[in-house]
Amino acid sequence: MCGIVAAAAQRDVAPLLIAGLKALEYRGYDSAGLAVLNGGEIRRVRAKGKVREMEGLYRADPFPGGTGIAHTRWATHGVPNTANAHPHVQGGVALVHNGIIENYATLRGELEARGHVFTSETDTEVMAALISERMVSGKSLLDAVSSVVHELEGAYAIAVVSDSEPGRVVGARRGAPLLVGVGIGENFLGSDAQALIQVTNKIIYLEEHDVVEITRDQVQVYGHDGKPVERAVHESELSKDAVERGEYRHYMQKEIFEQPRAVADTLEARISPNGVLPNIFGVGGDELLAKVKGLHIIACGTSYHAGLVAKYWIEEYARLPVNVEVASEYRYREAVVPDGTLFVAISQSGETADTLAAMRESRRRGYLGTLAICNVPESSVVREADLKLMTRAGPEIGVASTKAFTTQLAALGLLTLQLAHQRGLDGARYADLTAQLLHMPSMIEKALELEPRIIELSERLIHRQHALFLGRGAQHPVAMEGALKLKEISYIHAEAYAAGELKHGPLALVDEDMPVIAVAPNGPLLDKLKSNLQEVRARGGELLVFADGEASMDGNASRGVILRMDGGGDFIAPAVFTVPMQLLAYHVAVLRGTDVDQPRNLAKSVTVE
Template structure:
């Protein structure tokens, strides 16, 4: 979601902060700002809109300084405008903040009684005033931040500077990510390693509740009780090249075409012709998974759709009961947890607030253990899980998730095969599924060659305002994912239904202006799906069918088109059919002129509820 960059160095930091914010633009935001401390004075610039708007204001009147903080804001409290943009300043304090402070209203009232005047609608400004109050009581900045966060309820990652303590930045985190970049004669804070890749690859990942104070020569981390602790330095493998678009027009397009390689990375050294290799899920993974009698999957958005696919797989092949739930709902109801149930959390970033909170809540509900399927090794979800399986997708910059989804499917396919083997799946069928999964990267590469045909289809959607996606069986979640992609980046209203539900309501929407997109694999439900599609044709609807090459669709419908795909087999078909749906959404968005990589109102890493 919001992005934080902070620095203390022997050189001017404003250009470094701006570069860091640009690296975080993929997270989604609606305003940006920076503040630099020099000779006891704080210079600040803020602007609604993109980082480039704020940068142009800075370049019109640049200011020097070796200590600074910067921020991209995604509005929660208060509308997107310059007044609500970070950094916020009160008294001696300047602060940037990710997260939501739940008790800010009471704190604000108490501080107003003490004479503080607020100019914004944000909860962040309350934190600045509270820190300033503690400073006026004789505390140093680190002490004041520590005293403040003890009074806060909610989630936060913050970076703070004090006008009277040059060369120092204090950070703190709870429920939102924050890390330290370690340099030579300079140190940094960031909400994401990508913000710091241009200045250092040495990273300290802060733990929940940590407070950190950085200066040019020193980094010291403290726990919430004020005790100094050591946190290890790790070398990030992220490179600046990994977050460049290269030859592609948008990050999303690049990431769609990276999927064969990303899936191959997910499978590498985890499966061979004989099946899933030992200890793929960790040293104790095989022992714990041998006790599994059921699975509960919790996730959000695209990751939730991956979980729905896994439900079909695990129940079909491992014959284990599976429940899949939206993370934001899981926390607020009491669940029945049968003995031997594995809790699986799926998250691209590993910092998704609802998923992380659900996993923490699962600890008290009596699960057999927790498994994290994630793309970021150092994330909170991964660190706190009993078992973990990294998707190895590499950086995903586009807000609309693509390669994260297919690599999650690959990881869940490994889990399915492992559980199926343990629960007596026929050896011949196990070998067949293994062979399908091994050839998935090649089949995905073939699917990408359909792009020219998809571009032609996309032209049919430019003037449309609604679309209906249909799927049956395991392809129903794929249809849901296709609808989500189209609505996310083209702003066309799109919904997905199980095709058998068509006559139970959605058929009322079908007319010549409502395109219907169907996913048609070759399987036992194919004839049922064809019958459902006849209902669309009979109402004059425009029918777009993504069909398995073996599904025997007869030519193109009178109004619509059939695009034939080598799905590679029933097991891997959901991942393969996803590719043309991603391409369709992408090219429709390009034709409609929307902001493909940073769609309005959305953020990449949702670190608040």
């Protein structure tokens, strides 16, 4: 959600800023802009729409300069238009901002009373005006920013330049990510490493309340008390190739097909044919997990669905109670925390605002400890957790998560096995579950072979306006994830239900215009599911059933298709059956001509409430 790039260099920075913004397009945005210090003045260009629209305006009238800031905006305060696009300029100060300033209306009213005139509806312009006012009173850019951020309520990551201090950029963060890219004779700020990998792989991850000043020769970070602090420089493992589409039409398609490798990487050196290896959750992890009497899993969106699958696994195999809740609800209620409860936060980015706030709130509520399952090693969620397990999915550019989900399931599978083994799961069953988890990458690989058939089936959905997804047991969250993917990128309204709930309401919607997609692995609930599907058939509904190859489905659907596949076993079937759901959503969206990687109104990393 929103993206920041800034640079202080001895070369023209506008092309670097534009390239950085393009690397951040996956985050979701509705306008873009950049500002460069040019000959003692601020030159700015902004445009509603894609980065390429703004780039075209810049190339029509380019301007040189070695210091600049740039931004992709996802609208919060004010509609998407050029006037509300960043950077915002007030009194020789230009500023870009991710986040939401909750007390901006009060601050704006005070500024207007002192004669300030605003040209946008944003909270961002208020910050620029406050900083400009402090500089007029004699403060340096660094001191002005440092004093203003203490007045702000809410979340922010900002980058600021001033026409009176060329060659200098000041940044600050609270509740939204911001990092420093360290170069040779040039330094940078960015929302994440992908924005900077084109220019440097040396990264400093700023901490909460940090303020940073960069010039082309120096980086200095200041802590909450305003005193200089040292922050470690990390070498990013990202590569330019990792964030390119290659032979694939869209990033989402590439990421769907990266899942076997990503899952294998997540399992590597963490599990053997004999079981889960020691201390994969960090120092003291095995000892802490042995004390667990229950779990609270907190997440958002796709990660929430992964948590729901884990609830079925952990309760069945480890016999521990599990509560799963969306982070935005959890943090605003007083949850009961039984003794010995482990708090588990699942997040692809590790910067999801609600999940991060929920984890911080958990400190007050007396949990046994916190575990982060995440894809970004230096993210806030990971840094603040007691235990962590990285998913090793690599960069995920498409807004609709795919490999994030299956790698999270792989990580949660490891957690399930560890908890189950510690609590005396039968040895033969533990060996079977271990073998299934080790085979998850190869079973996902086999599921990907269904793509040609799914391309044909996707034509059945392209003119539909609604779809219903059904699943039972651990496949119910898979149905939820399938419905989410379809609605996210194809804009077809889709809902998921536990199949047994069909007759309690959703059956009223079933007719010849309502396709019903069902997940049907072989297992003890299969006969129940088949009865639910007969109810759909009897009402003329068109069925698309993803069925285990060994499952008896009582003949062919009179209207619809049964697609056979191998789920790989009851434990890993949720991950394997997810893959055709992803492919179905992707190919329906392609046929409908939507923006697959950047669906409307959505952002990849939700860093505001």
